[in-house]
Amino acid sequence: MPPAPFVRSGKSSRTTDSPISYFIQKAIENPGLVSFAAGLVDEGSLPVEEVRATAAEILSDQLAGQAALQYGSTQGLTALREQVLKLVCDADGVTPADVNLTAADVCITTGSQQLLYLVGEILFDPDDIVITEAPSYFVFHSLLQSHGARVLTVPMDADGMRTDELEALLDRLRRSGELPRVKAVYTVDYFQNPTGLSLSVERRKKLVELVRRFSTDHRILILEDAAYRELRFTGDDLPSAKRFDTANEYVIYTSTFSKPCAPGLKTGYAIMPPDVMEAVLHLKGSHDFGSASLSQHIASRLSASPAYARHAEELRGVYRHKRDVMLKALETEFADFPAASWTVPAGGFYVWLTLDGIDTGTTSPLMAAALEAGVLYVPGECGHVADESGCVPNNEIRLCFGVATPEQVTEGIRRLRKACAALSGSKKKVVAKV
Ligand SMILES: Cc1ncc(COP(=O)(O)O)c(C=O)c1O
Structure with a gap:
């Protein structure tokens, strides 16, 4: 016989799993997937050398090392x-x-x-x-x-x-x-x-x-x-x-x-x-x-x-390039798709894509088609809170260019466009007013 359930606190029972866990799981299950979902940073530019040198400097000094380990x-x-x-x-x-x-x-x-x-x-x-x-x-x-x-x-x-x-x-x-x-x-x-x-x-x-x-x-x-x-x-x-x-x-x-x-x-x-x-x-x-x-x-x-400022400057170049690659890919792939519009960020690593009339939700045909085509995104609905009628806007997508390489960015947007094409004929969904 299973043990009786433990009694959760009010706060625990109101706490649910983060939606991002689902997307991380999907990425693990499908290694060929281009993931625009998780907000991870660029891997290649992580400051391994700078952190190694700083940690070595601290730990090569007995007193500084002790302070850092206390x-x-x-x-x-x-x-x-x-x-x-x-x-x-x-x-x-x-x-x-x-x-x-x-x-x-x-x-x-x-x-x-x-x-x-x-x-x-x-x-x-x-x-x-x-x-x-x-x-x-x-x-x-x-x-x-x-x-x-x-x-x-x-x-x-x-x-x-x-x-x-x-x-x-x-x-x-x-x-x-x-x-x-x-x-x-x-x-x-x-x-x-x-x-x-x-x-x-x-x-x-x-x-x-x-x-x-x-x-x-x-x-x-x-x-x-x-x-x-x-x-x-x-x-x-x-x-x-x-x-x-x-x-x-x-x-x-x-x-x-x-x-x-x-x-x-x-x-x-x-x-x-x-x-x-x-x-x-x-x-x-x-x-x-x-x-x-x-x-x-x-x-x-x-x-x-000075290594910190140099690194931050280098990072800005890395993300600027990826942003440009993503915007160019969107312009190329979605040129014939008037329902699509997107933001042009001046920093960070997110582009917000709106696909008028297309349901982008977790259980939507678009999400299924995107997974089939090999690309993952975060549905915009995850960032919204339901209004009184329980509705959230469901025609937006968060695209993160943080971790994908420039080549993956281009390929991922091509796959996303392919997924949209696979939906032709899908009905316009009701979009709640925010
Ligand atoms: C808007 C925003 N705030 C806070 C955080 C938390 O970041 P960290 O805890 O790594 O500083 C994140 C992480 O992605 C974020 O996107």
Whole structure:
């Protein structure tokens, strides 16, 4: 007789497997597949030599080696926190003092994902409201689902989240008496996962102004996820939303060494208001009482060295080339396909493809035809949250050019077009309004 079931916590029973597991499994089952699904980084340009040299430098010094192999503090290595603060403030064109920040406002985390998790833990009770872009980073949505939080969404255009729509939404919530439940606005404001779009400077200012204005009886926080910021390959960097939070009150800024350096280091960081920091540190204390020391020591030395800047520059070239190859392949293959349109990212590694009238969902004929043709993508529906009627838009696709080689990118888009051709005659599906 099987044992009686164990009794899950409320949070565990609300937590489901990430949709990405399905796609990783498919890629493992079909090694010939070109995968545009998983958001992995380019393999060939991982900084093996730079990390080897840095680790050797640390471990060849007895005292430095001991420090790197010992437990560290919950908040993270001071040298790395100082380095991170410099990195972000230099990018924003300010001094830490201009924006009321010191290294005490920085926390090192086990990837930026841990920060998202910890912030979720300190902020959300069931039925609390979180506002996100539509679409948004689906792993964050899964996290919100396990908290039982209500996700309300704001549409995007070429300049990122529509702040006029955000204002209208906040206004509606105030009038319906639900504003007290709004805890945070989440934005992936640089080359967003999944659309590749960025928030314009004007809207960054407006975002901060809006949360300030609507924080009447409690503070609404902005969770600014800048994971892809350093991977810009065209145009000038944009100041962060954090840059406009000059008293360090409203914005939690998080980013990571995973994208511009190596996800294997699993080292991320966050800059946040002191009271939020206190709550995060209490929780991180019982979570892991500090992220891996060795990774932090490597990230600290590496990010302060010229090798880091050289590597980031090289990476930008690698991803620019892959983006160009993907855009060219889309233009060639979908030239005769007016239903197709796509974004042109200025950085990061995602292109968002819209196929008007074609169901792109996990169980759709297109997904089956794509697998048959040998290409894998993430259905756009994974990035959306169902509206009141339970509908999500189902005619979009996230294409990641992070890990595929340029040759695979060209071949994968050819296969995707072949899959679309195999569907000719398929009926237009109803697409829910976001
Ligand atoms: C938007 C976004 N935020 C956060 C993360 C987490 O990255 P990490 O935990 O490796 O820093 C990812 C990873 O793909 C991401 O796409």
